[in-house]
Amino acid sequence: MIKVFKFGGASVKSAEAVVNVANILEKYSSNKIMVVISAMAKTTNALERLLNAYINDSFDKFSIFEDIKEFHFTILKDLLDETNKAAFTDLTQNFDALELKIKGVPTNNNASEYAQIVSYGEIFSTLIIYHYLKSVNFSCAWKNAGDFIITENKPQEASVDWTNSPAEIKNNLLPVFEEFDIVISQGFIARSKENNITTLGREGSDYSAAIFAFGLDAEDLTIWKDVPGLLNADPKYFENTEKLDSISYRETIELAYYGASIIHPKTIQPLQNKKIPLYIKSFINPDAKGTAIQSNTYSQLQTPSYIFKKEQVLISISARDFSFIAEQHLSSIFNKLSVYGLHVNMMQNSAISFSLCMDNKGEAMLGFIKDLQQDFKVRYNEQMELITIQHYNQDVINDLIANREVYLEQKNRTTIQLLVR
Numbered sequence: 001m002i003k004v005f006k007f008g009g010a011s012v013k014s015a016e017a018v019v020n021v022a023n024i025l026e027k028y029s030s031n032k033i034m035v036v037i038s039a040m041a042k043t044t045n046a047l048e049r050l051l052n053a054y055i056n057d058s059f060d061k062f063s064i065f066e067d068i069k070e071f072h073f074t075i076l077k078d079l080l081d082e083t084n085k086a087a088f089t090d091l092t093q094n095f096d097a098l099e100l101k102i103k104g105v106p107t108n109n110n111a112s113e114y115a116q117i118v119s120y121g122e123i124f125s126t127l128i129i130y131h132y133l134k135s136v137n138f139s140c141a142w143k144n145a146g147d148f149i150i151t152e153n154k155p156q157e158a159s160v161d162w163t164n165s166p167a168e169i170k171n172n173l174l175p176v177f178e179e180f181d182i183v184i185s186q187g188f189i190a191r192s193k194e195n196n197i198t199t200l201g202r203e204g205s206d207y208s209a210a211i212f213a214f215g216l217d218a219e220d221l222t223i224w225k226d227v228p229g230l231l232n233a234d235p236k237y238f239e240n241t242e243k244l245d246s247i248s249y250r251e252t253i254e255l256a257y258y259g260a261s262i263i264h265p266k267t268i269q270p271l272q273n274k275k276i277p278l279y280i281k282s283f284i285n286p287d288a289k290g291t292a293i294q295s296n297t298y299s300q301l302q303t304p305s306y307i308f309k310k311e312q313v314l315i316s317i318s319a320r321d322f323s324f325i326a327e328q329h330l331s332s333i334f335n336k337l338s339v340y341g342l343h344v345n346m347m348q349n350s351a352i353s354f355s356l357c358m359d360n361k362g363e364a365m366l367g368f369i370k371d372l373q374q375d376f377k378v379r380y381n382e383q384m385e386l387i388t389i390q391h392y393n394q395d396v397i398n399d400l401i402a403n404r405e406v407y408l409e410q411k412n413r414t415t416i417q418l419l420v421r
């Protein structure tokens with residue numbers, strides 16, 4: 001069976017980091033491994049700046065381009081000497097193609113320009129790593145993810161075609177493992193049936209890895225990160241974080257949904273469907289155990305996990321004539337939410353008012369409120385914080401709400417949500 005490994009930008013940010021990736025792969029030399037890689041370090045952000053400069057025809061585009069090029073060639077030269085013609089030619093050809101692209105005139109389809117330009121980050125990173133691995137005698141192949149991950153014809157945040165992608169992977173990628181031990185491909189990028197480059201959304205490489213795992217019927221997926229595993233809270237907000245040894249798919253989806261920035265929220269579903277375990281492990285300390293995510297692991301249910309979502313707005317809606325909030329009111333409120341593209345993080349209904357809490361989405365949210373004010377009395381409070389705790393107990397709640405006012409509270413057996421200020 002094949003294992004899938006995903007390496008993010010931080011794990012391939014320098015020549016040293018790439019050597020570390022090779023050392024990790026060496027530990028698994030008896031396995032067949034599908035390796036999914038993101039763009040190096042902050043390259044995707046740099047490419048987004050390049051895209052903007054290109055679209056606005058700003059002269060900056062050339063210096064941004066040169067910086068990206070120099071960054072990658074410096075890593076390549078640290079890893080390989082120039083007698084490795086294939087490596088230097090591959091990278092040069094792709095940088096030449098990108099340069100030609102930005103010298104041209106942009107179309108007015110910004111989204112399509114986005115996919116064409118920003119997708120280069122993953123191409124550069126995978127080419128460098130592929131050539132390096134080959135040079136140190138790994139049996140490996142390089143493949144374009146667009147040949148296997150098929151999406152709707154939408155350049156950004158494209159939805160995956162769940163009929164064609166697994167079929168392409170099974171028919172055309174699986175056989176590659178008969179000849180090679182390792183196949184290197186890109187996260188984040190895909191292709192439509194119309195043959196256009198598409199992308200899966202920022203931080204989408206985790207999701208790509210899960211799609212490959214699904215199509216390959218992988219033994220497991222490991223996401224290599226710069227943290228020891230899944231933590232029970234964001235260390236930015238919390239002092240004594242604990243690593244979770246194991247957690248269920250369901251709890252992970254909930255954590256990701258309520259805003260823990262651990263893995264891309266779409267990653268779990270394909271894995272859960274095929275019961276493929278997901279491991280989060282440290283690329284700095286690859287022998288450590290990390291976190292195992294799989295179905296119904298109840299081993300650590302007692303460790304509370306915390307998610308803090310700041311910049312929340314509480315909107316309270318009531319009828320002007322003091323009448324009850326009835327079903328037709330709710331249906332018109334939900335309809336407006338979808339029209340304004342707003343996402344509700346928590347809601348509560350009482351006899352005469354309906355409250356909901358959402359991220360402060362500026363314009364769209366103010367439009368929604370204004371629209372509601374035609375039919376309802378609407379009050380809103382900004383600067384609130386939504387706290388979600390899995391496996392809560394009264395002590396942890398008391399600690400968190402000391403000195404704070406609780407505006408809304410909701411709980412079930414495992415999870416409590418508190419909207420506080």
Ligand code: ASP
Nearest residue numbers: 038044188202203204205
């Ligand atoms: N390189 C892309 C990004 O930075 C995809 C990823 O890293 O997952 O958003």
Ligand code: MG
Nearest residue numbers: 009038039044
């Ligand atoms: Mg990235």
